[in-house]
Amino acid sequence: MRFLIKLLIWTVVLLAGLYPAYPLIRAEASVLADPAKYLLEYYGKTATLLFIGVLSLSPFKILFPKFELARDLNRHRRLIGVSSFFFALIHLGFYLVYTGGFTAFFEDIEKPFVLLGLSAFFLLLILAVTSTNRMVRMLGGKKWKWLHRLAYVAAILILFHQALQEKAGAVQTVYFFAPLAVLQIMRMGRLFTAKHKST
Amino acid sequence: MxxxxxxxxxxxxxxxxxxxxxxxxxxxxxxxxxxxxGATAGFPAKLNPKFDGAGLKSTDFDYVTSYNNFYEFSTDKGEVKKLANEGWETEPWSIQIGGLVENPFKIDVNGLIKKVGGVEERIYRFRCVEAWSMVVPWDGFPLKKLIELAQPDKNARYIKFTTFLDPKSAPGQRGRNIDWPYVESLTIEEANNDLAILATGVYGKPLPNQNGAPIRLVVPWKYGFKSIKSIVKIEFTRNRPRNTWQLLAPQEYGFYANVNPEVDHPRWSQASERIIGGGFFARQPTLPFNGYEKEVAHLYKGLNLRLHY
Known part of the structure; x- marks a missing residue:
């Protein structure tokens, strides 16, 4: 079962990563019009969705303990999280191509939109680098757990990064983040009531 | 082929x-x-040698007609072509001209083209505020000719353009993120400039729906959103009308919206632009007034273009 779940995650991640080959090979005009922009947006969105997915798993498991798939997926948070980081890395790479290299990149770096994305990326980088078993041991479970709460900070940065990018109302950002927000609030509510019961 | x-x-x-x-x-x-x-078929256009786009390479027809910002249908540029051709009728089509004019009238778009003496071809640069650009061979006629027909009175200082409103055929208009219908505006001086045209075709064909059929504005020295599509109403006013994008995000989009490489968008630089259809690395410097400085810069003498973006 564990293996099957892992296979499922790998399949989804690989398919998501390779998907853009399809419109590119079919030479869809709206994609070839500005391929770097298409890819930059695609991988940004995919990274965001995976990140939202991985942050939804824990609250989902707590709120719906009978839902087995969530429990099984929850054991592979690292794999999903690191995949999200890799998509973010590809996103950043295509942004560099799109914007026309490092000179242009540094000229725009002080813009809040770019800064938000870049900060989120560095947090994801820290999380990815410290995701190995060795790092967990080195840091010690407690410290590691605290460090990895940076994921919530990253989520907020990504939310604003995406919302700023939308032109007429942040409709898609709301669709993306609302489920995660609801799950997290429900979990906090659960924690709060549990605490009050125990005292 | x-x-x-x-x-x-x-x-x-x-x-x-x-x-x-x-x-x-x-x-x-x-x-x-x-x-x-197509509503505007049957009007052959001869290239106007004054606007022959010398030195420019026209963007492929496929890109011009497949990469469209037309929020009435979708915010996804790749979806517009499909959605704008699912039952939205652009024929017959009439335009109403009114406001502060001696001669208000309502006219079928074909009748209007006949009245102004047909259309001509002009090859223009097209620069979107999103930092991408095309070169488009338009068919159209000078906006000036329509102004002559309407005979604005001396109080008229601005022209307001309004796009169609039909949420049944235009799925984007069912969303409430934008106050539909889309409106745009020019000063009378801008509208009377030689470059300003009402376009009814691209590449010698009637405008495809996704490009703003059957009649749209083209003001090539301004960002693309000023070139309002599928016009149903043209009004002459005394006060400056607020355009849709200015209403939505005044800190990002102004009234003038002249192409200006020196004034950045809050999220990206306007100093250069992606060339549509140019592959992964195609970027070129953006020119002041999109390369039409000689023709239009005099309109903005004494105006601080950093404040009046």
Missing amino acids: PASTVTPEEAFYNRRRFLRKLGLGLAGSALLPQGLA
Whole structure:
């Protein structure tokens, strides 16, 4: 079962990563019009969705303990999280191509939109680098757990990064983040009531 | 066969429908000239040598007609072509001209083209505020000619343009993120400039729906959003009307919206632009007034373009 779940995650991640080959090979005009922009947006969105997915798993498991798939997926948070980081890395790479290299990149770096994305990326980088078993041991479970709460900070940065990018109302950002927000609030509510019961 | 000679699918079906109405059936189709479909078909355009786009390479027809910002249908540029051709009728189409004019009138778009003496071809740069650009061979006529017909009175200082409103056919208009219909505006001086045209075609064909059929504004020295599509109303006003994008995000989009490489958008630089259809690395410097400085810079003498973006 564990293996099957892992296979499922790998399949989804690989398919998501390779998907853009399809419109590119079919030479869809709206994609070839500005391929770097298409890819930059695609991988940004995919990274965001995976990140939202991985942050939804824990609250989902707590709120719906009978839902087995969530429990099984929850054991592979690292794999999903690191995949999200890799998509973010590809996103950043295509942004560099799109914007026309490092000179242009540094000229725009002080813009809040770019800064938000870049900060989120560095947090994801820290999380990815410290995701190995060795790092967990080195840091010690407690410290590691605290460090990895940076994921919530990253989520907020990504939310604003995406919302700023939308032109007429942040409709898609709301669709993306609302489920995660609801799950997290429900979990906090659960924690709060549990605490009050125990005292 | 170059893409530009292929009959767009929707034109093909329109023609079929037209033939069926005539009761001609399949046999008759060979007798009909290419591109008869479309509200503004049948107006041959000769290239105006003054605007022949010397030194420019026109963007492929496929890109011009597949990469469209038309929020009335979708915010996804790749979806507009499909959604704008699912039953949205652009024929017949009439425009109402009114406001502070001596001669208000309502006219069918074909009648209007006849009245102004037909259309001509002009090859213009097209620069979107999103930092991408195309070169487009438009068919159209100078906006000035319409102003002459309307005879604005001396109080008229601005012209307000309004796009169609039809949420039934335009799915984007069912969303409430934008206060539909889309509106745009120019000063009378801008509208009377030689460069300002009302376009009714691209590449010698009637405007495809996704490009703003059957009649749109083209003001090539301004960001693309000023070039309002599918116009139903043109009004002359005394006070400056607020344009849709300015209403939505005043800190990002102004009234003038002249192409200006020195004034950045809050999220990106406007100093350079992606060339549509140019592959992964195609970027070029953006020119002041999109390369039309000589023609229009005098309109903005003494105006601080950093404040009046």
